[in-house]
Structure formats: C-alpha cells, structure tokens
Amino acid sequence: MPSMLERIFGKKSAASAKERLQLVLINDRTDISPAMLEALKDEIIAVISRHVDVDPSTVHISMEHEGREQRLVADIPLRAAKNRRRGN
C-alpha cells in the first residue's frame, strides 16, 4: 500500500501502468529492445562520425509513435565547425 503522502503527491498506479505499457508495446510492436536500440545508436554514431564530427554523448535515438505506427527518430547534433578536429 502506498503511504498517505504517496497517495496525495505520488504517481497513481494507473499512471505507472500507462507509462510502462507504452514502453512494452513499442518493444512488442517493433521487436526492438532497449539494448538493441543502444547497439543501433553506437553503430549510427560510428558511421556518421566517419563523415562529420559528432559528440556521442549528445546523440539521442528514440522510438516515437503516431497512432499505431512506430518511428525511429535520431537526433544527432553536429559539433560546431570551429571545434572540429580531424579523425575525432
């Protein structure tokens, strides 16, 4: 049982159910696990880095959905030109 404070301020169980289900359904529908997404991110960074300078820590890859359609979205900020160094 959640405490009184949790009941007043904390997240309700329905809200966690929805949040958890959103992730589970994306996983079920696409067959892409969070671990696979991580591996995918590393490979994308490696390929992009061969051509342009990116900071791996700023790269963000996520699954988005619209209705029942899933989309893989990659947000890859480029390093400013003045900071660019050849060969990483």
Added chain:
Amino acid sequence: MTAQVITVTSGKGGVGKTTAVANIAVALASTGQKVVCIDGDIGLRNLDVVMGLENRIVYDLVDVVEGRCRTRQAMIRDKRLPELFLIPAAQTRDKSAVSPSDMIRLCTELREEVDWVLIDSPAGIERGFRNAIAPADRVLVVTNPEMSAVRDADRVVGLLEAEEKPAPLLIINRVNMNMIKRGDMLSVEDVYDLLRINILGIVPEDENVIVASNRGAPLTLDGKGKAGLAFQHIARRLNGEQVPFLDLENRGLWDRLRDLTGRK
C-alpha cells in the same frame, strides 16, 4: 440473407469474450434477427454453459467439419429466442481438428441462412485463434483496463494488421469507475491512447455477469444492470445505429441534487 461474420477475440483469457458473444448474440436475436454463435474453443468449450444450452448438445463443430452431421443438426436452438442458435465446440478434441478453411467453408454456408454469425475465439494466438479469424468480416477485440489484457490485445491487433483484416473494434470490459477515479485503473482514454483502435463498447464491471452465467441466462435477456445495457448498445452499434456511450459514473447524492437544482 448475407450474414456478417463477427469474431470476438482477445489474446488473453478471462477478459470476457464468451460473455460478450452470448450477450451480443442475445441482443441481436431479440430484435428478430437470425443469429448463430460458434464456439471456437475446441477442448475448452464454455459458450454452451453461459447460454444455458449445455444439456442439449448432440453434435458439435467438429462433427460438422468432419461430415458426421449436417450443419443444421449441430445448430442448437436457444430456449427463449427462436432466432438464436449455437454450434458448440467439441470437448474431447483439440484445435487441430478444425482448419481455417473449414471455418471459411462453414461460414460461407451459414451466410446464406442467417443474419449474423458470431464466433467466440479461444484465448491465445495459435491455431484456434487463426481458425476463428479466418472467416471474419469484422473482428472485435475484448480487453480489460489492466496491463496484461491491454498488452495481449495489442499483440492481437498487430496480428490482425499483418493478416490484412479490416481494422478491429475494441470492447473495453470490466471498467470500474471507482478505481479509475482513484487513479488505480487505466481509463477508457488511456486504453484508447495505447491501442489506437476504435471503441465499439465500454462495459462496466458488474456482478450480474456472474449471476447470469450461474443461471445460464445472458444478462441482456432481462435488460438488468449496466453491463447488460452496454452489450445491448454494442449490438445496436453493430447494426449501424449511433448510440452514445453509457454514463458509467456512480454519481453520488450531491451530484444528482446539483443536477436537479441546476436544471430547474
């Protein structure tokens, strides 16, 4: 006549498929339309007991498919509604006794004789499910506002998409408004947000469902209780009527008083 073939499925077991089939069938048949229900759950039949017809079974679905009787002989007429029939599942066989093409053939025959064919799919996504959806013109997915039921419903919707079936319609069963208000149950909007298929009906949790199945007389027969009414509305929507969703709020005295004074 050209019947519509409607399959009721869910992925997860125990969410109310059989209850939904029995009640929608009764609601359709009580308007004088001819309805035949097929229990697709070979080996675990239950539609017969929910409809109160368990003592009248002579032939079953597998007998029809294997040619031991004519389709007509396996159609058990309901005790109360002369336009309602049940083709029971076999209890001593398994799902592999019937194939998707058997189901398509049977439904092609039935289409000419009745207005509606309702197929009660077994739980799961294997052979029994494949059999049940093969002849379907429309598929109804039953779920409960609960993690595993919603997840399994989503799997089923995905499989139907892959089969290129027309978009299924959703029945959200066992909705408990008090729990939703407390924030302890996914709301109808939450479930819609997650699954994104159109909602055909919202059925409140209702003790009368168990009472009705104890008696073998589906709820919609006496029109008592909100679940019975919700199933009647679902049947009317299947018939193309626009019926607003039930107000499931268990409103207190103050709300009603406010309404009364507000209207005057």
